[in-house]
Amino acid sequence: MSTDDNIIPLQPPPGDFAGYIFDCDGTLAETMHLHYQSWVHAVRLQVGQFDMEWDFFCSMGGMSTGDTIAVLNKLHGFSLNQEKLLQDVEDFLDDRLETALPRREVIALAREVAKKGIPLSVASGGFRKYVERTLKSIGVMDLFPIVVANEDVPRVKPAPDLFLLAAQKMGVPPEKCLVIEDSPKGRDAADAAGMTCLLIDPK
Numbered sequence: 001m002s003t004d005d006n007i008i009p010l011q012p013p014p015g016d017f018a019g020y021i022f023d024c025d026g027t028l029a030e031t032m033h034l035h036y037q038s039w040v041h042a043v044r045l046q047v048g049q050f051d052m053e054w055d056f057f058c059s060m061g062g063m064s065t066g067d068t069i070a071v072l073n074k075l076h077g078f079s080l081n082q083e084k085l086l087q088d089v090e091d092f093l094d095d096r097l098e099t100a101l102p103r104r105e106v107i108a109l110a111r112e113v114a115k116k117g118i119p120l121s122v123a124s125g126g127f128r129k130y131v132e133r134t135l136k137s138i139g140v141m142d143l144f145p146i147v148v149a150n151e152d153v154p155r156v157k158p159a160p161d162l163f164l165l166a167a168q169k170m171g172v173p174p175e176k177c178l179v180i181e182d183s184p185k186g187r188d189a190a191d192a193a194g195m196t197c198l199l200i201d202p203k
Contacts (some may be wrong), residue, residue: 123165
């Protein structure tokens with residue numbers, strides 16, 4: 001199975017899935033390095049020299065900003081100012097989000113699913129304005145009529161709220177949904193929602 005540009009779609013696991021839920025950063029778009037750089041930059045502005053392991057950053061993928069700051073504060077003894085950090089992250093991303101690249105094999109899967117008339121959605125722990133800007137920059141906003149983001153739920157990953165809301169909006173029972181994720185926290189959220197999860201490497 002291939003698309004017009006000869007990209008082989010990501011292969012889903014066996015199952016009769018009635019709805020597909022995609023994470024955004026690192027899954028549909030190659031943006032995890034961009035978000036990693038934004039966080040390292042923003043933390044350095046407050047504490048000076050700072051480095052963070054890539055795998056450690058990816059392990060926190062999907063967590064809220066507040067929870068991520070709490071982890072860094074506890075681990076390093078920081079007292080990071082959340083408002084300033086958010087602004088510095090925003091300033092960094094504002095100049096760079098339009099450079100986001102698509103993960104073509106994942107998008108190819110989404111297009112194959114859409115052709116079959118199966119509902120699609122995006123569920124991201126990111127803020128809506130960045131999620132939608134990213135989807136637009138990689139040219140897939142038309143594919144996803146349902147986008148669930150940080151502001152839409154009381155808890156983000158690893159809680160199941162994002163995925164459960166996406167399933168509700170698609171009109172699909174949770175157990176009939178496939179989640180495509182790049183983070184362990186996202187997999188945990190899918191498990192908590194009673195959904196099957198296809199975990200891929202982050203980019």
